Amino acid sequence: MKPYRYERSEDVSGTISTIAEEPEGAFLAGGTNIVDLMKLGVMSPDMLVDVRRLTPDDVEETEDGGVRIGAAVTNSDLAAERTIRSRYPAISEALLSGASAQLRNMATTGGNLLQRTRCVYFQDTTTPCNKREPGSGCSAIEGHNKNHAILGASEHCVATHPSDMAVAMTALDAFVVTHGPDGERRIPIEELHRLPGSEPERDTILEHGELITAVELPPTAFFSNSKYRKVRERASYAFALVSVAAAMDVEDGVIRDVRIALGGVAHKPWRATKAEEALRGEPVSEANFRAAAEIELEDAEPLSGNAYKIPLARNVIVRTLSDLSEEGR
Amino acid sequence: MDAEITLRVDGEEHRLTVDTRTTILDALRERIGNTSPKKGCDHGQCGACTVLLDGRRVNSCLTFAVAHDGAEVTTSEGLAENGELHPMHRSFIEHDGYQCGYCTPGQIVSAVGMLEEVGNGWPSHATENVSAEGNAGLSDDEIRERMSGNLCRCAAYANIVPAIQYAAEHGEGVERGGNA
Ligand SMILES: Cc1cc2nc3c(=O)[nH]c(=O)nc-3n(C[C@H](O)[C@H](O)[C@H](O)COP(=O)(O)OP(=O)(O)OC[C@H]3O[C@@H](n4cnc5c(N)ncnc54)[C@H](O)[C@@H]3O)c2cc1C
Ligand code: SF4
Ligand code: FES
Ligand code: FES
Numbered sequence: 001m002k003p004y005r006y007e008r009s010e011d012v013s014g015t016i017s018t019i020a021e022e023p024e025g026a027f028l029a030g031g032t033n034i035v036d037l038m039k040l041g042v043m044s045p046d047m048l049v050d051v052r053r054l055t056p057d058d059v060e061e062t063e064d065g066g067v068r069i070g071a072a073v074t075n076s077d078l079a080a081e082r083t084i085r086s087r088y089p090a091i092s093e094a095l096l097s098g099a100s101a102q103l104r105n106m107a108t109t110g111g112n113l114l115q116r117t118r119c120v121y122f123q124d125t126t127t128p129c130n131k132r133e134p135g136s137g138c139s140a141i142e143g144h145n146k147n148h149a150i151l152g153a154s155e156h157c158v159a160t161h162p163s164d165m166a167v168a169m170t171a172l173d174a175f176v177v178t179h180g181p182d183g184e185r186r187i188p189i190e191e192l193h194r195l196p197g198s199e200p201e202r203d204t205i206l207e208h209g210e211l212i213t214a215v216e217l218p219p220t221a222f223f224s225n226s227k228y229r230k231v232r233e234r235a236s237y238a239f240a241l242v243s244v245a246a247a248m249d250v251e252d253g254v255i256r257d258v259r260i261a262l263g264g265v266a267h268k269p270w271r272a273t274k275a276e277e278a279l280r281g282e283p284v285s286e287a288n289f290r291a292a293a294e295i296e297l298e299d300a301e302p303l304s305g306n307a308y309k310i311p312l313a314r315n316v317i318v319r320t321l322s323d324l325s326e327e328g329r
Numbered sequence: 330m331d332a333e334i335t336l337r338v339d340g341e342e343h344r345l346t347v348d349t350r351t352t353i354l355d356a357l358r359e360r361i362g363n364t365s366p367k368k369g370c371d372h373g374q375c376g377a378c379t380v381l382l383d384g385r386r387v388n389s390c391l392t393f394a395v396a397h398d399g400a401e402v403t404t405s406e407g408l409a410e411n412g413e414l415h416p417m418h419r420s421f422i423e424h425d426g427y428q429c430g431y432c433t434p435g436q437i438v439s440a441v442g443m444l445e446e447v448g449n450g451w452p453s454h455a456t457e458n459v460s461a462e463g464n465a466g467l468s469d470d471e472i473r474e475r476m477s478g479n480l481c482r483c484a485a486y487a488n489i490v491p492a493i494q495y496a497a498e499h500g501e502g503v504e505r506g507g508n509a
Pocket of ligand 2: 131157158
């Protein structure tokens, strides 16, 4: 591991200007991803700025009746938070399906959003990878790609985003609040993560030194009828092959409103807007759920090893929506 | 680059100068000489290095010591008081909750941290309804899910689950230090 300088500061603007002057500097939160990647030689910052005490570590109500989650709130605290469990259960469920209890006790909301892909080639510095070393090539396209993307990939990178929590937050219309060299901004979470295109080295639209301070959730009432379903290779402690977060507002057997996001299928949490559109105003039925899933997955382009994800995603969408339509009545 | 830090380990204060790259696990094992937490994978995947950090179970291999100046660390060794085993230690012995023992200190610390989480009403992936009020209870499935961050290469799981279940039920009642 490369030697690095450790910095801690109590104020946001000081931190942002410190890191702005250090192109190879990075933020440190729970460390469960960046420490791992530093050990692997995948990331080698020359300075780490500890931001756990710099961003809020509590969950509070916003003026519009929604909820603001501080970036330093740990994954375990957020999953156990009463408001989240009753008003946004998909977020609790997503968090509880991710990593292990020990990791969730350290991992933070900000760090979880910005964790890097689990693509094995990205983590192995002896193999070509455009995300780790732009221009070196993508080993996954012709290699082991059963865990890789079926939607929105490019010829430069087919990696998936690993976070469960981000998928649930994407379904529930979250905003990410950041503080950067150019001041504060409030980003719809759907716009935070990028598709790889020709710049797979950029996971998100954030600028160097832009600090996530909070995530905000809207007061939408029917989000209390939300769910996260994750399919993985073992019962616990594994990343998603495919996951679905959804929320549904059902009245008299008709879908008044719906939100769907997919995990494990793309370089970012995939908001299934086409499926949502197909379902609004339609009666609740498995056939409708299936048709909507198929519309969303029409654009899927499987690689040599991951065609299974298409029927899997379809089935998990149908199952999740069926569960929600029963519970929401 | 060096940094001066203080760690309170199993009730005893240690002032150390550490390289910023030193994890709490390495500080414990290589600097303080507490080899109770084990290095299995060094990447957060096995749980052998589990310690309580300010009361919560974490993987000490993924935490830089410099980021936890002043923290309170409890290892499996520190769970024993005045030379007497903790009820969780005793229950693992009584239930044969290990074979080679390499994962055991991590399992035991993790189990103690886990019972505290259950006591605080935290749900898990095995909990039927996360929105429900009240405590999730401690079925065998809850224990398996909540302990999934601790791998056992000897696969002593069949005895680890009853060991934890017994300690949870009889924790206060298990006499410290006596024979099984
Ligand atoms: C064995 C293992 C299994 C796992 N399984 C899962 C799983 O199933 N599902 C899942 O979702 N996750 C899983 N994870 C990943 C885990 O959830 C993440 O490592 C964790 O959420 C990252 O949070 P952190 O606070 O530790 O981030 P750190 O490691 O501290 O930081 C991660 C990144 O975010 C940046 N960063 C941190 N905070 C901020 C901020 N406030 N503003 C701007 N940038 C910031 C850092 O610079 C770094 O690049 C697993 C991890 C391991 C090791
Ligand atoms: S899929 Fe992306 S992260 Fe994986 S090897 Fe290809 S470029 Fe690298
Ligand atoms: S050594 Fe820390 S989790 Fe394996
Ligand atoms: S007892 Fe040998 S690894 Fe668990």
